[in-house]
Amino acid sequence: MLQLQHISKAYAQTRVLQNVNFEVAQGEIVCLLGPSGCGKSTLLRIIAGLESQDGGQVRLNGEPIDPVPTHLRGFGFMFQDFALFPHRTVAQNVAFGLRMQHLSAHEIDERVASQLRLVGLDAAKYGSRAIDQLSGGERQRVALARSLAPQPRLLMLDEPLGSLDRALREQLTDELHELIKRLGLTALYVTHDQAEAFALADRIVLMNSGQVAQIGTPAQLYRQPASLFVARFLGLNNVIAGRVLGHAHGFVQVETVLGVIEVAADFTPLPALGAAVQLVIRPEAACPCDTVQAQNVLIAEVTQRSFRGATQRIQVRHASGQMLTLDWAATALPNPLRFCLRPDAMSVM
């Protein structure tokens, strides 16, 4: 539905976006994820027509939309701090886009009420309220209702939960996901919070300093990070240099300071024999060794532990000096610890 082709943008010598390419399909939720300053918000503003790119094209169903001014694009946009009009009531805010479409007063009233109901607000109770009487969560709902009211072809959300506290953010993330899917909307969602992106996205476009670092489903990104940056950004900090020794029985053998580690070969293309690779060990890879198939057995000294509820986050030091951060689900935690690394919780890149 939406295609971005070779988008680039610079502000006074600083390159904000470099050759960004991706597509958004009809009915898909795509998250633009990345650290602050990576250019994701700028990209969103370019798609909305609030800024113009230096190079490349934005196409909608194949047609370039760059010459179309913002107000004729028919997109919805939810701003970071909501940008609710402070001099208008809740109902007037929601009605704004409908008025711009010259709907009749009667129609506007009905749509405002139904939109507010959609986001869980009672129009009779909230409609006449001033914006500064609303809580953070209520503002978020009003902003959502406002951007949905004109029935946009594409909904863009720029860190819409960024200013809310954590508990509320988690609740609203779920609600937002449910609503977007129920309405069958196509959405482009900008965030720097990977948990939010994982919860919402059909696909994630992970960005780093103006470039696309990796595109994929949340699971693909997590299980198969393509670069050190992606692994680090997703909180996968156990990255160890190694060399491919061989492929056999559905495993790839990688030689590392920890010894030879076997990784499940459930990805393509498999690295060539002898290739220098990075081994990514996800925290959940650690488990007690079962006697049946003892694989990747390691012994290490536990240097730190912190309680995380269902698991303990532990830090261990291998005899080689290599540190690993792991999640330990069993109650018993002997020290030194003998444990195994699950081959399906590791990847190479």
Next chain:
Amino acid sequence: MTERVFRILPLVFLGLFYFYPLFFIFRISFAPKGTLDLAPFAELAADEYYWRVLWFSAWQAALSTLLTLLTALPAAFLFARYQFRGKTLLRAIANVPFVLPVLVVASAFSALFGPQVQGLGLMLLAHVFYNYTLVLRIVGNFWANLDPQLTQAASVLGASRIQAQREITLPLLLPAIGSAALLIFIFCFGAFGTVLLLAGPRYATLEVEIYTQATSFLNLPVAGALSLLQIVASLLLTLLYNRLQTRTAALNLRAAARVQRPLHGQMWLLWLLAIGVIAALIVLPLLALLIRAVIAAHTLGWGAYAALFSQASSALFGVAPIMAVQNSLVYGLMTVVVALGVGLPAAYWLSDKSASAIRTALLDAVFMLPLGTSAVTLGFGYIVAFSGPPLEWRASAWLVPFAHALLALPFVVRTLTPTLRSIDPRLREAARVMGATPAQAWREIDWPILARGIAVAATFAFAISVGEFGATLLLGQPDYPTMPVVIYRFLGQPGLRNYALALAMSCVLMLVMVAAFVIIERLRITDSEF
């Protein structure tokens, strides 16, 4: 105990130098002979002339306001939303008139258009000259803080550029525009010097009429009644202004990250317009003043300026005119001491966060009263209040700086209060917890933050005193003329020689004020109201 004395001080000051004279104005207009007698008001109401004066005061103020808004709003937009070279300098130049005394402005415009030229247009021009920067500051600052995402949100929702401006920007700016307009209206409604010197004898505002009635006709009851009219009018306007101000502050939800873009496209036209207006309106008259003073000296010979130093040169004063510089400076310093002595406790009182909001609002309104009070009314009040027992201070030279301090009080308070409010009380508490005595806590925490505010407030007080004309003229003792009074006397005398002396003195006054202004601009920390 000492704290209570400290707090009572501003109220005592206001009581003695504001309410006490006010009471005398009431007495002289309601009971000129000791018993209630509404004759002065009957005289006012019956005479069509006074209605015309009132009407003129109002419509010239309205027209001045409108002209100022039209001239300054495009520049306010430019300054708020765009970044360009020379912006700081341009803004500084635009701010200069705010501290320039009316006598300097009158001299400058007469230097530009010729000494004999007078008229309504000249006065209106002077009013635009004065208030241009108010629009730039009040509207411009508000505009710069307006979240640009709001118009962008409107745009995404389908509003064209013009619709977004009409639906979002304009309604949001309206309180700020209203507040600026009202302040300009208040200042112009109380116009005195500009009318007297630039509009000419055919025109009289309430202020000019009070002066004429009190000094030329010695009709004190009518002057008193007119003063009351002026006080009530400016009081109502000030109240309205304060309400608008609160609303403006409430609407300005947060100072969003200021987004200022480089100039592009047609915006260069706006830039050109702003530069043109500032150059023609502000720079040109002031340059003309300097050039005329030099030309006059060239014609007469520089020796003519020796007259400034000679007592014999002028029958107008009992002293050499140059003594006026010293008088002005001494008065200015006295004003600083008094205004800070009263204003600092007042500001502490207003910034007390534990006090009830109603009391703070009430006190704020009380301390703002002098802002709406005109200098002439004040001077007249002092004449009627302090001419006889129990407080016979009329002949004391120090009465003038006290009047100046009263006029400066709102500026001092409004400069210091935001600074004090910005000091997090937890900082003081932290200092106390770590073992500082209250005095040490004040020295270590308050003082470093407050020092700049005090310097700005002091400079304001100094500038107001040195430039003040109306009250000084009414109260002034012949032995202690100030610079504005000397310029006024010289301007009122025929002959190139007197004119040249007026110009020379104006130049000196202008330089003093510009120096004061540079200090204010250098030290200014927050975008305070003034």
